[in-house]
Amino acid sequence: MPVPDTTTIPTPTSSTHPSTTSNPLPERRPTFPNFPLSTHITFLSGLTAVLLVPYLLFSRRIRQTTDKATRELTSLRRDTKSIHRRVNDLELLVSNVQAGSNEVVNDLRKEIRDVRKELNSVCGIVDAERQRVDGLMSQTDQINAEREMVLSLNQQATKATHDTEHLVNQLKIGLNEAKREAHDAKQLYTALHANLIELKQNLDQTWDMLQKANKLSNDNSATATAQYQSNLQFLLEEAKINRTQGNALRSIGLSLADIAAFMHEVELSIPLLIPPEPTHRPGASSSADNQKSPIYDNKSRVENLRLSALMLQNLPRSQDRSRSERSNINTGTD
Secondary structure, three states, X not given: OOOOOOOOOOOXXXXXXXXXXXXXXXOOOOOXXXXXXXXXXXXXXXXXXXXXXXXXXXXXXXXXXXXXXXXXHHHHHHXXXXXXXXXXXXXXXXXXXXXXXXXXXXXXXXXXXXXXXXHHHHHHHHHHHHHHHHHHHHHHHHHHHHHHHHHHHHHXXXXXXXXXXXXHHHHHHHHHHHHHHHXXXXXXXXXXXXXXXXXXXXXXXHHHHHHHHHHHHHHHHHHHHHHHHXXXXXXXXXXXXXXXXXXXXXXXXXXXXXXXXXXXXHHHHOHHHOOOOOOOOOOOOHHHHHOOXXXXXXXXXXXXXXXXXXXXXXXXXXXXXXXXXXXXXXXXXX
């Protein structure tokens, strides 16, 4: 028997991936479909020969037995015909010698009875041989049926051989396609591995850039925070100075208000000291019209002093508003 052609599909080696180890697949035992076509044909031919040899031997034996029985039956038929002819001759002889003596008639009758007994025994033998021939014919029919079954099995075996050949061809085609797909998969795996390495390098570069950008952003944020804190400290110092100046101006405003009230009380208590307002005379010079009394100038100054005191007294409200805004700013920054 020829050795079966076992083909193995190449598996991707571990060279494509550095972290994996090579694990060879276990060798599988060859099955019957994996044997070559010549092995299938030899096996089916041997099976057909094994099935046909007993049939041919048995058929030959049955044919010999049938021929022997046919020859014996033919000889018995000839003997039967000769006995019938002899009986007919004896009956004819009996009819011719009826007028003879009784002893001769009795002898003839006795001989006829013996012949009839012999004829009956021969007929029994013929019937037995006929039954035997019928049994042999039925066996022959059975053998013919078995022969037809063997022929059908032979046809099925031939068809199975063709089917097996077709399946073997399909299997070879499938194995070739599997090899090609495995080769393509190996190439694809190599390409994917290279792409993954390139992608990893790109990710490492992107990560380095992100770390640098994060570090730069932290530095910029620290610089901006320091600048903001310095500006806030400067504003707080300016607000403190403004608050101090506002307190001083508020005190001055109160003092000016007291002075203006005192001067107003003095004006009310000494009204006779204030001369009447000069009237315009026709024909007077324009220089006299433009000049005013110093008392009236002092009065306007008192009014101005009053207004200034009022403005200074209103300063604390704006200072309180600026203080509340500053507290809101501090809360927002926190």
